[in-house]
Structure formats: structure tokens, C-alpha cells
Amino acid sequence: MARSKEFDERAALDAAMQVFWEKGYEATSLSDLTARMGIQRTSLYATFGDKQSLFLACLAKYSEATMAYYQAKLQKETTIREAIRSCFADIIAAAYDAKPNRGCFSINTMVELAPHDPEFARITRHNQTQLQVLFQQAIERGMETGELAEKLDAAAVSRSLVVYMAGLLVTLKSKPEREFVEDSLSTLLQLLK
Amino acid sequence: MARSKEFDERAALDAAMQVFWEKGYEATSLSDLTARMGIQRTSLYATFGDKQSLFLACLAKYSEATMAYYQAKLQKETTIREAIRSCFADIIAAAYDAKPNRGCFSINTMVELAPHDPEFARITRHNQTQLQVLFQQAIERGMETGELAEKLDAAAVSRSLVVYMAGLLVTLKSKPEREFVEDSLSTLLQLLK
DNA sequence: ATAATTCCGTACCGATCAGTACAAAAAGGA
DNA sequence: TCCTTTTTGTACTGATCGGTACGGAATTAT
Numbered sequence: 428m429a430r431s432k433e434f435d436e437r438a439a440l441d442a443a444m445q446v447f448w449e450k451g452y453e454a455t456s457l458s459d460l461t462a463r464m465g466i467q468r469t470s471l472y473a474t475f476g477d478k479q480s481l482f483l484a485c486l487a488k489y490s491e492a493t494m495a496y497y498q499a500k501l502q503k504e505t506t507i508r509e510a511i512r513s514c515f516a517d518i519i520a521a522a523y524d525a526k527p528n529r530g531c532f533s534i535n536t537m538v539e540l541a542p543h544d545p546e547f548a549r550i551t552r553h554n555q556t557q558l559q560v561l562f563q564q565a566i567e568r569g570m571e572t573g574e575l576a577e578k579l580d581a582a583a584v585s586r587s588l589v590v591y592m593a594g595l596l597v598t599l600k601s602k603p604e605r606e607f608v609e610d611s612l613s614t615l616l617q618l619l620k
Numbered sequence: 621m622a623r624s625k626e627f628d629e630r631a632a633l634d635a636a637m638q639v640f641w642e643k644g645y646e647a648t649s650l651s652d653l654t655a656r657m658g659i660q661r662t663s664l665y666a667t668f669g670d671k672q673s674l675f676l677a678c679l680a681k682y683s684e685a686t687m688a689y690y691q692a693k694l695q696k697e698t699t700i701r702e703a704i705r706s707c708f709a710d711i712i713a714a715a716y717d718a719k720p721n722r723g724c725f726s727i728n729t730m731v732e733l734a735p736h737d738p739e740f741a742r743i744t745r746h747n748q749t750q751l752q753v754l755f756q757q758a759i760e761r762g763m764e765t766g767e768l769a770e771k772l773d774a775a776a777v778s779r780s781l782v783v784y785m786a787g788l789l790v791t792l793k794s795k796p797e798r799e800f801v802e803d804s805l806s807t808l809l810q811l812l813k
Numbered sequence: 814a815t816a817a818t819t820c821c822g823t824a825c826c827g828a829t830c831a832g833t834a835c836a837a838a839a840a841g842g843a
Numbered sequence: 844t845c846c847t848t849t850t851t852g853t854a855c856t857g858a859t860c861g862g863t864a865c866g867g868a869a870t871t872a873t
Contacts, residue, residue: 454646456859457861457862458859458860467820467821467822468822468823468861468862468863469820469821469822469863469864470820472862472863473819473820477861477862478861478862529735530731534790537790537791537793537794538723538727538731538790539644539732541795542720542721542722542793543720548793548794548795549794551794552794552796555791555794555796556800559800580803582803583803583804583807584807586801586803586804586807587784587803587804587808589787589791589804590784590787590788590791590801590804590808591780591783591784591787592787593786593787594782594783594784594787594790595783597727597786597787598748598786600730600731600734600735600744601730601734601742601744602734602741602745603748603749607752608779608783610773610775610776611776611779611780611783612780613776614773614776614779614811615783615811617811618807618808618811649830649831650830650831650832651829660850660851660852660853661832661833661852661853662833662834662850662852663850663851665832666849666850670831670832671831671832
């Protein structure tokens with residue numbers, strides 16, 4: 428038999444995800460990846476395939492983690508309204524903490540790759556839709572419990588929320604005044620009344 | 621004296637803008653630029669400086685044109701509400717016509733360059749703010765004429781609008797179902813009631 | 814210990830990148 | 844017509860890109 432791998436595949440994939448998330452696809456070089464992953468070029472190709480395959484694996488990993496995060500968050504808070512507000516507030520808080528501000532991996536990919544590649548358009552569109560469904564289900568729960576008004580169109584409102592979230596993630600990349608995004612968020616949440 | 625330029629500087633700049641708008645900064649090569657601009661490499665450097673200088677000139681040209689477009693649009697329509705709806709409706713319509721979907725040059729730049737370059741963060745943030753002011757002024761006019769409710773917070777609502785617009789431009793890059801974005805838009809415009 | 818098998822490190826591939834040197838060509842002023 | 848000045852086209856620079864060939868090192872089974 429042969430020797431076994433000397434590195435942790437999951438850890439390496441996670442490191443690659445960080446690089447792609449921060450720099451995007453084109454701006455990330457194979458040297459960037461191997462340096463951060465702590466493995467050699469040859470090992471990378473043998474384990475993850477070429478650059479695009481690795482990127483796809485990273486994006487999938489990110490999507491799963493993110494969906495699990497939002498699913499948990501939307502069920503934990505005391506009220507639906509507060510849960511949703513908390514999702515957006517966390518995004519704002521993270522943007523002013525992190526350096527540099529990475530935003531959302533899926534949204535970044537949507538901007539960089541979706542327009543020229545139908546496969547990436549499909550994947551990122553799917554991620555967006557998954558998130559919208561989570562919001563819709565949360566809103567519907569809120570309507571059932573009486574927390575939210577019965578007249579709400581849960582599908583339409585949740586669609587507004589995810590479109591707005593994409594806008595928030597993008598806008599934060601320019602480091603606007605906190606007041607700017609916080610005012611916009613407060614206003615948006617009036618849609619839940 | 622010497623010979624005069626053989627090409628139209630404005631036309632060349634406009635051509636460069638189209639390429640950068642469509643492909644972004646990094647993905648655009650000097651060869652892409654010279655091919656579309658119809659000039660030689662040397663002429664490009666002599667006239668516009670290096671790649672980044674040319675990009676900045678293109679972004680400035682785009683911003684001026686876009687602001688003029690929105691300023692005119694927000695004053696032309698019959699009602700403020702309809703004028704604003706029309707701004708967003710045009711974005712949606714353009715996204716399904718154009719191939720590929722270029723979105724907004726300034727927003728694209730915000731995603732690609734702002735996180736790693738404070739100068740680009742400043743420029744794109746400024747563009748975003750300028751647009752927000754246009755919306756705010758329009759809303760204030762609507763409140764004065766009685767078209768819109770007096771209780772509106774024009775600044776906060778206009779901030780929501782531009783954040784949402786960024787989200788719309790980004791979301792459209794994944795070619796979602798029209799229903800998706802149209803539902804979200806109808807819902808968002810309830811903020812103007 | 815030895816053989817078999819897999820991983821790892823280096824060094825390289827052709828292609829392309831942004832940017833430039835240089836000389837021929839062209840145009841204006843005299 | 845001739846000289847000066849600028850533009851233009853070609854060909855090149857060193858660097859970096861994604862991807863790979865290949866041999867030595869390490870590890871397991873025999």
C-alpha cells in the first residue's frame with residue numbers, strides 16, 4: 428500500500444474558500460491557494476482537480492454552511508421580526524469589523540461569474556432562492572402565530588428581503604456611513620408590518 | 621508641427637467604457653481594449669495613461685452619464701411614484717434584453733475593487749450617495765405636492781431605494797424568474813405609501 | 814528488509830499579462 | 844520641398860498565469 432495524505436482535506440478546502448471568498452475567482456492565483464492551503468501545487472490538482480473544480484467545491488461548502496446558519500437563526504430568536512432584523516444587523520456588524528470586507532461569497536460570484544457562465548448563474552440563483560424560501564417560511568410562521576399581519580404576501584415580501592440583502596452586502600463594500608445602511612434597514616423592515 | 625490624432629478620443633473612451641463595464645477591471649486585457657477601441661497599444665498609453673487611469677476615466681464618464689439620466693427621468697414622469705417605479709422597471713427590462721447583462725458599472729466596481737482599494741471605495745460610495753440624493757429630492761417634491769404622505773422620512777426611504785437598487789442589479793445577473801424581481805419591486809414600492 | 818505505491822517538491826511548459834523601445838510613416842509649417 | 848513633430852505598427856520585455864512531467868522521498872504491506 429501507499430502512504431496516506433499528510434494534510435487535512437477539509438481544512439485545506441476551508442482555506443481555499445477563504446481565499447476565493449476574499450479575492451474572487453480570477454484574482455486568486457494558484458500560488459495564493461497553495462500558500463494559504465499549506466499544500467503543494469501537485470497535491471491540489473490530485474485532490475481537488477483544477478481551479479474551477481476547487482472553486483465549485485468551495486462555493487458549495489459555503490452555501491451549505493450559510494443556509495444552515497440562517498435556518499438556525501430564523502428559528503432561534505424570540506420573534507420573527509427580530510430574527511430577520513438580526514440577520515441584517517449581523518451583516519452590517521460584520522462589514523465594519525472585517526478587513527477586508529468579504530461580503531457574501533455567493534453574491535460575489537453572482538457578480539463576477541454569473542453574467543458570462545450559465546452554470547454559475549444557476550448555482551447562485553439557486554442559493555438566492557433557497558434563502559428566500561427560508562425567509563418566506565419564517566414569515567408564514569409569523570403570520571400563523573399572529574405576530575405578523577395576515578394580509579402580508581409572504582412570497583413577495585421575502586423576495587424583497589433577499590434582493591435588499593444582496594444590495595446591502597454590495598453597498599457595504601464601499602464602507603458607507605453606518606447611518607446610511609441602518610436607516611435603510613429600519614425603513615425596509617416596515618414591510619413586515 | 622506634427623500630425624493630428626487619427627481617432628476620436630471620446631469614441632475611444634466610450635468603447636473602453638463598454639469593455640470595462642462588461643468584463644470588469646482584471647478580466648479586461650489591454651488587447652481587449654485596443655481591439656474594441658480601434659487604436660494601437662502605444663496610442664492608448666499616450667492618450668489615456670495606463671490601464672488604471674483609463675479605467676478611472678471610464679468610470680467617471682459612466683457616472684456623469686448615469687446621474688444625468690436619472691436626474692432627467694425623475695423630473696419627467698407624471699408622478700414621483702411612477703418615476704421611481706420606472707427607474708427600476710427599466711433596470712429589469714434591460715437585464716432581460718442585454719446579452720450579457722452588464723448591470724451597473726459603478727456597482728460592479730464596488731464589488732470588484734472597493735474592498736481592496738480605498739480610492740475606489742470612495743468613488744463608488746460617492747456615486748451611490750449622489751443617486752440617493754436625487755431620490756431624496758424627488759421624494760421631498762412628492763411630499764410637497766401632496767402626492768406622497770407627509771410622514772415619510774425622505775432620507776431613510778431614499779437610502780432603502782438605492783440599497784435595493786444595488787441588490788436588484790446584482791440579483792438580475794443570475795437571471796432569476798421575472799416574477800421574482802417584479803414581486804419584490806411591487807412590495808418595495810409600498811414604502812412610498 | 815524489500816518491494817510496491819502514493820505523495821511531495823522542483824522545475825518546467827506555452828500562453829498571456831501590462832507596459833515599452835524603436836523606427837517607419839504621416840501630417841503640418843515653412 | 845524639406846524639416847520637425849507626433850502617431851502608428853511591430854516587436855519585445857520580464858513577470859505571472861494555470862497546468863503538468865518527473866524523479867526522489869515517505870509509508871505501508873509483504
